[in-house]
Amino acid sequence: MEFKLEAHRIVSISLGKIYNSRVQRGGIKLHKNLLVSLVLRSARQVYLSDPCPSLYLAGPAGSRGAAGVGGGPAGGPAPGSSPLKKPRRNSEEQPGGAAAAEEEMETGNVANLISIFGSSFSGLLRKSPGGGREEAEGEESGPEAAEPGQICCDKPVLRDINPWSTAIVAF
């Protein structure tokens, strides 16, 4: 359980660092961002592999976001159900009344975002089914022709005050 909290905290910190790297002088530092993304991936793996059934939010199983959670550890919960909810468990503010489908899509996208950061370095390609996340780590290819910033702001997740979302909105 504490591993999960630790992992979550590390993921939040890492996302913050990636965001800050965009505004600092001298351009994006490839080395530092690579290291941060490696930490992000490790934390994500721990996060997804730490079995804490009590933390799963209720909700109907859906397979929409499951496909995006690539590389999940073996023996994880059935696709489409609990793993997708994991990133949301810290959102005390989030009312449980959110539409299940919407919630699922949000968490699915969050998990996809993590998988983008973690397993791949440039988030330019469409890895998430939701699309629109091209900007996610577009700054990593700053030295090459980067896509102009497309802020992913057309998903419901962004209206939440979930700390995850706050970090993502920053992109």
Add this chain to the structure above:
Amino acid sequence: MYFVLRRKSALQVKIQWGPMCIYFPPTVGAGGGNDIQWCFSQVKGAVDDDVAEGASGIRFLTWKWGAVHTSEADIISTVEFNHSGELLATGDKGGRVVIFQQEQENKIQSHSRGEYNVYSTFQSHEPEFDYLKSLEIEEKINKIRWLPQKNAAQFLLSTNDKTIKLWKISERDKRPEGYNLKEEDGRYRDPTTVTTLRVPVFRPMDLMVEASPRRIFANAHTYHINSISINSDYETYLSADDLRINLWHLEITDRSFNIVDIKPANMEELTEVITAAEFHPNSCNTFVYSSSKGTIRLCDMRASALCDRHSKLFEEPEDPSNRSFFSEIISSISDVKFSHSGRYMMTRDYLSVKIWDLNMENRPVETYQVHEYLRSKLCSLYENDCIFDKFECCWNGSDSVVMTGSYNNFFRMFDRNTKRDITLEASRENNKPRTVLKPRKVCASGKRKKDEISVDSLDFNKKILHTAWHPKENIIAVATTNNLYIFQDKVN
């Protein structure tokens, strides 16, 4: 045969059997190379080490609580002695290079070696803006490397993130006087007043040191340059950025050869970057480069034009018991330096210094822990970004001692022969010349002894990233944030 244990002191136990005895733990003396005693010599720079986060790139002095604070531009970013040790160059975040020259020794008063005084100061790099990518290019000097002296002038290479410059530093101590057709201030004389012929002669003048850029090597690096290294042929040099290494000829600025390229076709597959590169000191065809994964590759330029396939790969298997979220970060190599002999190379990662024998690839021959007590603090160091600090390391002239920096303005020396190590502090408290530096000790856990410092009271803003050792003497230059300390061994 019986054993006798005697407690020699609070720190030491003597174990004796018959005529033999050993001390445990081994003597923690002044350490660092045949019991050298290091003394404070000089300190250069602002009075206060505190850096006010001022407007980037603009140098200003602010008064704050009666003390003078200098801006970020004065942060020292590189330190390098020249081949004779007579000159000491520093580069800073503001793009300036300051060169110090050692005074000629006073043969009569030989109680200390010559002092280093400012010889030349010049602005090497200016901030630039890449309009195509909307990126600002920092003027911070990442590295300075001296060329060996061939004539009266001195030459050095300095680089920022994108551009390398060759600077010529020359002295002028004479000037021509008595022109026939010109006044002393340069204005031409009225020709009708010229009635005699006068030949100009050279007369002495006050020494003037001029720095002029002789070559500018630009537009060859997409990523940030982290290293430059001059080849032993003294005609070519390499420059390395995160993904590529280029080979230049010192005379040719409009082209360079790419000799290493680790950029994947798909940037998504990027797993490691180049962190440092250096030419072998004797073999002009050999160079090494280190990676963020903790590996070092040795390449031979004779093998192929593009040295993507290494001749040797130096890697130590990871200790699985030390695995954590941050294992990958702390194994990233921040500096690699060949020994003067060329037989060994040293690498610095976040927590340790490793010495590698070029003939043995599967593990280092020596490993020295710089600040192992930080291993349990990696998460905090990740949060405050300290875990990304890039410490450098250096050899002494005889390759018997290695030195590297740490936090709290501490720096460490490891004697390879005696296996002793010492921790010293660069601080203005010991600022009387010839004051012997007192060894410091960090208390990792448990009871803190007198004069020890606990890990939690270390100041992580005071970091020593750059150190340099005189090529022939026991003189070291240690850079704190914006001060340069010079220490010498005690001369009796």
